[in-house]
Structures are given as C-alpha cells and as structure tokens.
Amino acid sequence: MRIILFLCLLISSVLVAQDDVLAKEYYKNGNFEKALIGYQKLYSKSKSNITYIKQIVDIHQQLEQYKKAEAFLLEIIGRTNYPAFYVNLGYNYQLQDMPEKANENFNIAINSLSVNPNNAYAVARSFQDYALLDKAAITYEKAMELKPTLNLKLPLAQIYGENGNIEKMMLNYVDFAQNNPVSINNIKRALNSFISEDSNAESNVILRKLLIKKIQQEPNVLWNELLSWLFIQQKDFNKAFAQEKAINARTQDGLVRIMNLGKIAEKDTALDTATSIYNYVIENAQDSDTKLMAFYDMLQIKTKEVQPDDFKDLQNTYLELFDTYGKFAQTLNLQIAYAHFLAFYMNETDVATAFLEDALKLPLNATQKAEIKLELGDILVLKEAFNKALIYYTQIQRNLKNSEVSQMARFKVAKASYYKGDFKWAESQLKILKSSTSQLIANDALDLKLLITDNKYEDSLQTALKRYAKADLLAFQNRNNEAIALLNTIIEEHKTEPIIPQALYKQGQLFEIQKKYDNAAVNYQKIIDNYNDGILVDNAIYSLAELYLYHLNMPEKAQELYKVLVFNHADSIYFVDARKQFRKLRGDAIN
Numbered sequence: 001m002r003i004i005l006f007l008c009l010l011i012s013s014v015l016v017a018q019d020d021v022l023a024k025e026y027y028k029n030g031n032f033e034k035a036l037i038g039y040q041k042l043y044s045k046s047k048s049n050i051t052y053i054k055q056i057v058d059i060h061q062q063l064e065q066y067k068k069a070e071a072f073l074l075e076i077i078g079r080t081n082y083p084a085f086y087v088n089l090g091y092n093y094q095l096q097d098m099p100e101k102a103n104e105n106f107n108i109a110i111n112s113l114s115v116n117p118n119n120a121y122a123v124a125r126s127f128q129d130y131a132l133l134d135k136a137a138i139t140y141e142k143a144m145e146l147k148p149t150l151n152l153k154l155p156l157a158q159i160y161g162e163n164g165n166i167e168k169m170m171l172n173y174v175d176f177a178q179n180n181p182v183s184i185n186n187i188k189r190a191l192n193s194f195i196s197e198d199s200n201a202e203s204n205v206i207l208r209k210l211l212i213k214k215i216q217q218e219p220n221v222l223w224n225e226l227l228s229w230l231f232i233q234q235k236d237f238n239k240a241f242a243q244e245k246a247i248n249a250r251t252q253d254g255l256v257r258i259m260n261l262g263k264i265a266e267k268d269t270a271l272d273t274a275t276s277i278y279n280y281v282i283e284n285a286q287d288s289d290t291k292l293m294a295f296y297d298m299l300q301i302k303t304k305e306v307q308p309d310d311f312k313d314l315q316n317t318y319l320e321l322f323d324t325y326g327k328f329a330q331t332l333n334l335q336i337a338y339a340h341f342l343a344f345y346m347n348e349t350d351v352a353t354a355f356l357e358d359a360l361k362l363p364l365n366a367t368q369k370a371e372i373k374l375e376l377g378d379i380l381v382l383k384e385a386f387n388k389a390l391i392y393y394t395q396i397q398r399n400l401k402n403s404e405v406s407q408m409a410r411f412k413v414a415k416a417s418y419y420k421g422d423f424k425w426a427e428s429q430l431k432i433l434k435s436s437t438s439q440l441i442a443n444d445a446l447d448l449k450l451l452i453t454d455n456k457y458e459d460s461l462q463t464a465l466k467r468y469a470k471a472d473l474l475a476f477q478n479r480n481n482e483a484i485a486l487l488n489t490i491i492e493e494h495k496t497e498p499i500i501p502q503a504l505y506k507q508g509q510l511f512e513i514q515k516k517y518d519n520a521a522v523n524y525q526k527i528i529d530n531y532n533d534g535i536l537v538d539n540a541i542y543s544l545a546e547l548y549l550y551h552l553n554m555p556e557k558a559q560e561l562y563k564v565l566v567f568n569h570a571d572s573i574y575f576v577d578a579r580k581q582f583r584k585l586r587g588d589a590i591n
Contacts, residue, residue, distance in 0.1 A: 023055070032059050050082070054129075057088050066096050083112035083119050087126035106132075110139055117147035124155065133163045151179050157190070166194060167206050174210060174226065181222060188229055197584055199234040221247050228261075237265040237273040245280070255281045255290055262297060271301050288325060295321055296333050303341055311346050327359065332368055335359050336375050343379045344478055352379055370396045370405045377412060382477055386420045407436045411445055419473045421466050423452050443573075450535065455499045464494040468503060480510050501531040505539060512543075517551040538572035541565050549581070559585040 023038030036059045043052040053076055060069035073089045076082075090105030109123045120143030127136035140156040157172035170191065177187045194203040207230055214223040228243035244258045262277035274297075281294035299317065306314050318338040325331050335355070343352035356376050360369060373392040380389035393416070396409035414429035426448070433445035455465040467490050474483035487507040491500060508523035524547070527540035545561035548554040562582035565574055572578070 027055070027059070032062050035059055036063070048080075053085075054088065057092070061092065061095060066092055082122070083109045084122040084126040086112070087123060087130070087132075091130045091132075106135055110135070110142060113139070113143050113146055117143040117150060119143075120150065120152060121155070124152075124159075128159065133159050137163070151176065153179075154183075161190075161194070166203050167210075169194070170203075170207050170210055174214065174223075177222060177226070178220065184222065184225065188226070192233070195230065195233050197234055199236060204230065204234060221250050224250075232261070232264060235268060235270070237261065237268070237270045238276075241273065241277055241280075248284075255285055259290070259293065259297075262294075266297065266301060271305065275301055289330065292321075292325060292331060292334065296337060299334070299337060303337070303345065306345065314341065315346065327362070329362055329364055329368060332359065332362075332364070332371070336371060339375055339379070343382055349379055349383050366399055367403070367405060370400055370409070374405070374409060374412065377409075377416075381412075381416050381419065381473075384419075384473075386416045389416050404438050404441075407433060407438055407441050411436075411441050414445065414448065418448060418452065418469055419476075421462070421469060423456050423462065423465065427452055451502060455497070455502075464490055464497050464499045467494075468499055468506075471503075471506065475506070475510060480513060483507075484510050498534075501527045501534050501536045501540075505536050505543075508540075508543065512547070517547050521547050521552065538565060538569045538574055541569070542572070542574040542578060545578070545581070549585075555585055 019038060019042055023035050023042060026032070026035035026038055036056065039052050039055045039059065043049065043056060046052060053072075057069050057073060060066070060072065069092050070089065073085055073092065077085050077089065086105045086109035090102040090109070093099075093105065094102040106127075109126070112119050112123065120139050124136040124139040127133070127139060137156060137159050140152040140159070144150050144152055153172040153176035157169045157176060160166075160169035160172060173187050173190055177184050191207065195201075195207065196204060198204065199208075208227070211223050211227045211230070214220070215227070224243045224247045228240045228247070231237070231240035231243065240261055241258070244261050247253075248255065248258060258277060259281055262274045262281070265271075265277060266274035278294040278298035278301075282291050282298070285291045285294065299314070302314055302317075315338075318334065318341070321334060322331065322338075325334075327335060336359075339352040339356045339359075342348045342355065353376060356372050356379075359372050364372075373396055377389040377392035380386070380392070390413055393409040393413045397406050397413070400406045410429055411433055414426045414433070417423075417426040417429065430445045430449040430452075433441060434449075436442040436445065451468075452465070455468070456462055467486060471483045471486040471490070474480070474486060484507055487503045487510075490503045491507070494500065494503075504523045504527050508520040511517070511520035511523065521544055524540040524544035527534070527536055528544065531537060541561050541564055545558045545565070548561065549558035559582060562578045562585065565572055565578035566582050569575065569578075
C-alpha cells in the first residue's frame with residue numbers, strides 16, 4: 001500500500017513539473033493564452049504558490065485583461081494575509097492610468113508594516129519587480145524605523161545603487177558591514193562595481209569622505225580596512241600602508257595584512273613603497289619567520305634593481321643575514337636566492353654551486369631538497385652544462401612524481417633540451433605538460449611547444465630556430481645585449497621565415513628590461529602591421545598598449561589598442577585586462 005501511495009505521489013509530482021516547464025516555455029515564447037491555461041491549471045493544484053499567482057496576474061496584464069487581473073487579485077487578497085499583493089493590485093491600476101487607486105494600494109502595502117515590519121522584504125521585492133525603486137526604499141526604511149533590530153541596509157543599498165543614488169548606497173553598504181563584519185568581502189565586491197582607479201572619480205571621493213567621517217566620529221578598524229581597500233583600488237599604496245599601520249596598532253593581530261599589501265605593491269611595480277613596507281615588517285615583527293619573509297621579498301626587489309657597482313653591498317647584506325639567523329631550513333629561501341644572485345649576477349657559478357651543495361646537507365624534506373636541485377640545475381644551464389643539469393631535474397621528477405615541483409622540473413628538462421637544440425626531446429616533454437595542474441606551467445609549455453612546432457620544418461638544418469634558442473639562452477643568462485644582437489641577426493637573415501614575429505616580440509621584451517621603451521614599441525608595432533594574422537598579434541597589441549600607458553605617456557593611443565583587443569580579439573588571454581583598462585581610460589567605473 002505504501003509503495004502504491006509513493007508511486008502515486010511520484011507520478012503526480014512529475015506531472016506537475018512537466019506542466020510547469022510547459023507553461024514557462026509558452027510564456028517565454030510569447031504564447032500567453034496557452035501559458036495562462038498552464039498556470040491556471042498549476043494554480044488549481046497549489047493555490048498558495050506565489051509564483052503561479054504572480055504569473056497569472058502578469059499574463060492577464062500582458063493580454064491587457066486588467067479587470068480579470070483585478071478580480072483575481074481581490075479574490076487572493078480576500079483569503080490571504082500577504083500585503084505584497086496590494087503592490088500587484090496597485091500596479092494593475094497604474095497600467096490603466098489610475099494613479100490615485102494605484103497609490104492607495106501601494107500605501108496599504110507600505111502601511112501594513114505597522115502591523116508586521118517583517119513584511120518589508122516581500123513588499124519591497126514586489127515594488128522592485130515593477131521598477132518602483134523609490135517605494136521599495138521607503139518600505140525598507142520604514143521597516144527599520146518601526147523595528148530597529150531589522151538590518152535591511154544591504155537590499156536598501158542595492159536599491160539606491162540601481163537608482164543611481166551613490167552616496168546613500170555607499171552609506172547603507174558601510175552601515176551593513178558595521179553590523180555584519182563577516183560580510184566585509186561581499187561589501188567590497190559590491191562597492192567595486194562603482195569604484196575606479198581614479199582617486200578623483202565621484203564615487204571614490206564619496207566613499208573616501210564617508211569613511212574618513214566614520215573614523216573621526218566612531219573609530220573602528222573596519223573603516224580603516226575599507227579605506228585601505230579603496231586606496232589599493234586607486235593604487236595609492238602609501239596611503240593604504242598608513243591605514244594598515246593604524247589597523248595593526250589597534251589590533252596587534254600580526255603583520256600578515258601588511259605583508260600582503262607589500263606583495264600587491266610589488267606586483268604593481270610600486271617597488272619603493274613595497275620596500276618601505278617590507279622594512280616596516282622587519283623592524284616591527286616579533287618572530288624571526290616573519291622577519292625572514294620580509295627580508296626575502298625586499299632582497300628580491302633589490303636584486304632586480306641592483307647595479308654592478310652595488311653587487312658587493314648586496315652580497316654583504318645576504319652574508320649579514322646568514323650571520324644573524326644562520327644557514328638552516330628556516331633560511332632556505334634566502335640561501336637559494338643568494339646562490340642565484342651569485343651565479344646570475346656576480347658570475348660566481350662555482351661559489352654558488354658549492355654554497356647550494358652545502359645546503360643540501362641540511363636536514364630538509366624532499367620538496368626543500370628539490371628546490372635546491374632546481375636552482376643547481378639552473379646554474380648548470382647558465383654554464384651550458386646541459387647534461388649535468390638534466391641529471392638534477394630528472395632526480396626531482398623521480399623523487400617527487402606528479403607534484404608541481406616535479407612538473408616544473410620536467411619543463412626545465414624541456415627548456416634545457418630546447419636550448420641545446422634537441423627539439424624532438426623537448427617536444428616530447430612539453431606534450432606531457434599540456435595537462436599540468438599548474439596553469440602557468442601548462443601555458444609556458446604550450447607556448448614553447450608552438451614555437452618549436454611552427455619553426456622546426458622551415459629548413460632541414462633548423463638554423464633560425466637554433467639561433468632563436470641561443471638568443472633565448474642568452475637572455476636566461478642575463479646577457480641581454482648579446483641576445484638582442486643575435487635576434488637582430490635572425491630578423492635580418494631570416495626575413496621570410498615564420499620565426500620573425502617571435503624574434504621581434506622577444507627582442508621587444510628585452511628592450512623593455514633595458515628600459516628602451518621606444519625601441520620596444522617599434523618592435524610591437526611591426527608585429528601588428530606585418531603579422532596581423534599571427535598568434536602573437538594580441539601579445540603585441542597588449543604590450544604596446546601597456547607601454548603607451550605606463551612608460552610613454554600616451555593614454556589615448558593605449559585606449560585605442562585596448563579597444564582593438566576588446567572588439568577584435570575576444571578569445572585573447574589579455575581580453576579581461578584589456579577590457580578593464582579600456583573602460584578605465586574611457587571613464588567608466590571599473591567592475
């Protein structure tokens with residue numbers, strides 16, 4: 001008996017679901033008469049279903065059957081206690097150009113809050129359904145006035161945002177966050193739709209003034225956090241730093257937030273600010289691990305910027321750190337960074353190798369040993385001892401199968417093979433890496449594989465590809481002038497071969513490293529003009545746009561190039577960034 005009852009219920013629910021789908025399909029296709037029959041059938045089986053009621057009313061209105069809609073709503077209102085239906089009834093009168101009767105019913109809905117303020121959400125949502133945003137806002141505000149424990153500031157903020165009242169929107173978002181601190185990230189996402197990188201934009205100014213006023217009237221680290229976030233969006237990292245220091249002074253929660261700000265500033269090439277932040281962490285951190293992380297990040301910046309005359313001073317900084325903190329697992333990242341500096345900047349490869357071999361004797365886990373061996377392999381590639389480098393990389397693959405560091409080692413095997421002209425073996429390794437769990441490794445592997453595949457058949461000796469691989473190696477060895485010269489030879493002597501755009505692009509990147517931005521711009525423009533159907537054209541467009549924007553002070557030209565990417569290269573990996581930059585330069589709020 002129970003089984004029969006269950007089957008009956010199951011069949012009934014399936015039939016209702018089918019009727020629902022059919023009614024929706026009729027409505028979607030504009031077949032309102034059939035949709036009405038469908039929803040009336042559904043309503044007859046579930047007379048408390050608000051969705052079916054609203055759909056029947058809407059269809060009557062679509063068919064201009066306002067009297068039928070009115071009669072139906074009055075019947076519903078007569079037997080239910082759901083004040084939101086008065087909004088539907090009022091809107092039905094509004095459609096008939098009967099404003100007095102419309103407002104009469106709207107007011108009945110709003111005044112119902114005096115009996116039960118909890119009706120606010122249903123009533124306000126009904127107003128929103130008809131784009132009556134002012135009345136929806138009045139509904140929420142009245143409900144909170146009648147019942148202060150209700151926190152309806154989030155939907156109220158959304159209404160003000162839709163209505164274009166930015167100041168009230170932001171005030172309500174901020175007030176909501178005050179009572180719900182766990183929602184802070186959601187509030188930031190909501191505000192982000194109205195904030196731009198321009199600190200003078202109206203929305204930015206409104207939010208900044210609002211938060212500063214809050215800080216002055218009722219100090220709360222929440223306001224400092226939001227103000228710091230705003231400054232970060234504007235790339236005012238020094239101002240964000242000031243807010244983060246204020247937060248740290250009050251909470252004493254550690255320096256993680258400040259370290260994260262340093263990384264954001266560094267990524268955005270605000271290197272002086274990032275260095276100041278790391279120095280602050282070094283001076284104020286209570287534990288050595290945090291200090292060492294800050295030292296590492298600061299020295300990474302100094303290494304990128306260091307000039308040959310200052311090599312010795314930077315070396316001494318590393319050595320002083322080892323004197324203070326020792327050469328243990330705790331300082332391993334610094335030890336590897338120091339060895340890299342010795343080999344790639346000071347050309348002391350033997351000293352660097354011996355230093356790392358000593359580090360391998362420390363009590364380390366398998367991953368830490370693998371990181372040392374990766375650097376040892378890189379130093380051997382620097383010395384063009386490719387076969388010895390492959391031994392280290394292969395050891396990592398064998399000892400840490402399927403790990404990310406193992407995948408990096410496989411990529412380095414492919415890269416070393418490519419450098420020495422063994423393109424067949426390099427390709428075999430790169431095919432495996434196409435499915436790497438690391439998207440960065442997978443993308444790099446695909447780029448290198450395409451380079452080899454597109455150029456290995458051009459001539460039996462593979463002269464141009466071998467020359468390009470050599471130039472790539474020279475760049476890896478920090479011998480950029482020699483790399484540029486060799487790329488120039490390729491460009492001059494292999495004019496008809498498909499490797500030319502790759503050579504132009506690589507040379508442009510090296511010019512950028514040398515801060516020869518005009519030269520880089522010439523190269524990127526040549527790719528755009530002469531190889532517009534090639535796979536590197538979107539790279540060239542984006543790189544040239546970035547040059548115009550950040551180094552050549554030509555924002556109008558940058559905007560035009562971003563526009564080209566947005567409208568002509570929607571499948572480009574640069575599409576999202578290009579769209580953001582284009583909108584910013586056009587004056588839109590950045591989402």
